[in-house]
Amino acid sequence: MPTDDPRSASGFTDADAAALYDVLCPWDARRWPGDAFYEPLVLAADAVLDVGCGTGAMLHAARRHGHTGRLTGLDPDRASLERARRRTDVEWVPGTAAEAAWDAEFALAVMTGHAFQCLVSDDELRASLAAVRTALRPGGRFAFETRHPQARAWERWSPEHATEVVDASGRRLRVWHETLSVGDGVVTFTETTATPGGRVLRRATTALRFLEPAALDALLRAAGFTVEAVYGDWARGPVTAESREIVTVARRP
Numbered sequence: 213m214p215t216d217d218p219r220s221a222s223g224f225t226d227a228d229a230a231a232l233y234d235v236l237c238p239w240d241a242r243r244w245p246g247d248a249f250y251e252p253l254v255l256a257a258d259a260v261l262d263v264g265c266g267t268g269a270m271l272h273a274a275r276r277h278g279h280t281g282r283l284t285g286l287d288p289d290r291a292s293l294e295r296a297r298r299r300t301d302v303e304w305v306p307g308t309a310a311e312a313a314w315d316a317e318f319a320l321a322v323m324t325g326h327a328f329q330c331l332v333s334d335d336e337l338r339a340s341l342a343a344v345r346t347a348l349r350p351g352g353r354f355a356f357e358t359r360h361p362q363a364r365a366w367e368r369w370s371p372e373h374a375t376e377v378v379d380a381s382g383r384r385l386r387v388w389h390e391t392l393s394v395g396d397g398v399v400t401f402t403e404t405t406a407t408p409g410g411r412v413l414r415r416a417t418t419a420l421r422f423l424e425p426a427a428l429d430a431l432l433r434a435a436g437f438t439v440e441a442v443y444g445d446w447a448r449g450p451v452t453a454e455s456r457e458i459v460t461v462a463r464r465p
């Protein structure tokens with residue numbers, strides 16, 4: 213989550229942004245159906261690779277809930293990974309999905325929190341899927357979700373949907389998103405963190421890919437996955453014209 217302004221003149225650092233992510237998006241399988249979807253998959257797998265693990269909250273929870281096997285988190289964002297390292301009984305590896313260099317080591321790979329949508333270009337998607345497939349043992353599974361483009365989530369990324377939060381150090385903050393462009397399945401937007409009075413502390417720009425189900429299916433099959441299940445919601449319902457998510461469980465044959 214690097215800022216657009218590396219000088220961080222505001223004093224709001226990358227480490228602050230990583231800590232704020234955990235306040236805004238706490239991992240909690242008791243509260244969030246998406247987190248509850250992944251929890252049993254993770255606890256049942258003896259070796260788990262969390263691709264785009266961010267601050268590591270999912271793997272922290274897996275260890276807390278009794279996972280005794282191998283847990284590995286991979287993420288290119290240094291500040292997030294630094295925060296993840298607060299737990300030392302999990303392996304933390306810097307890098308992108310495409311840089312994953314394991315060979316047939318994991319029973320399960322996951323990309324949670326829409327991390328899959330950070331894979332923007334077709335080339336990056338292909339290289340990432342190939343690397344994740346290679347990291348899995350034969351029979352191993354890859355579970356992830358991506359927002360369904362038909363729900364047009366980006367239309368709600370605007371200042372009137374700002375969230376007010378108190379960060380870990382007690383600062384009151386206001387966070388909002390603003391869509392900059394939509395085209396060719398790629399949405400770019402800013403995330404702004406400000407004081408309640410509106411003084412901007414940080415603004416970061418991100419691009420996310422929104423894939424149609426058929427395009428996603430074709431990419432997975434071309435990468436050598438079989439598609440075990442595709443759901444349109446966290447209760448394992450089918451993908452319909454109302455679905456907001458595409459939740460996929462793919463398998464390395």
Ligand SMILES: C[S@@+](CC[C@H](N)C(=O)[O-])C[C@H]1O[C@@H](n2cnc3c(N)ncnc32)[C@H](O)[C@@H]1O
Nearest residue numbers: 263264265266288289292308309324325327330
């Ligand atoms: C929205 S966060 C999700 C974090 C975490 N998985 C969760 O569920 O809260 C997306 C994460 O994907 C990471 N990311 C961005 N590009 C990536 C890439 N090419 N490969 C792997 N991870 C990437 C980001 O650094 C960020 O930590």
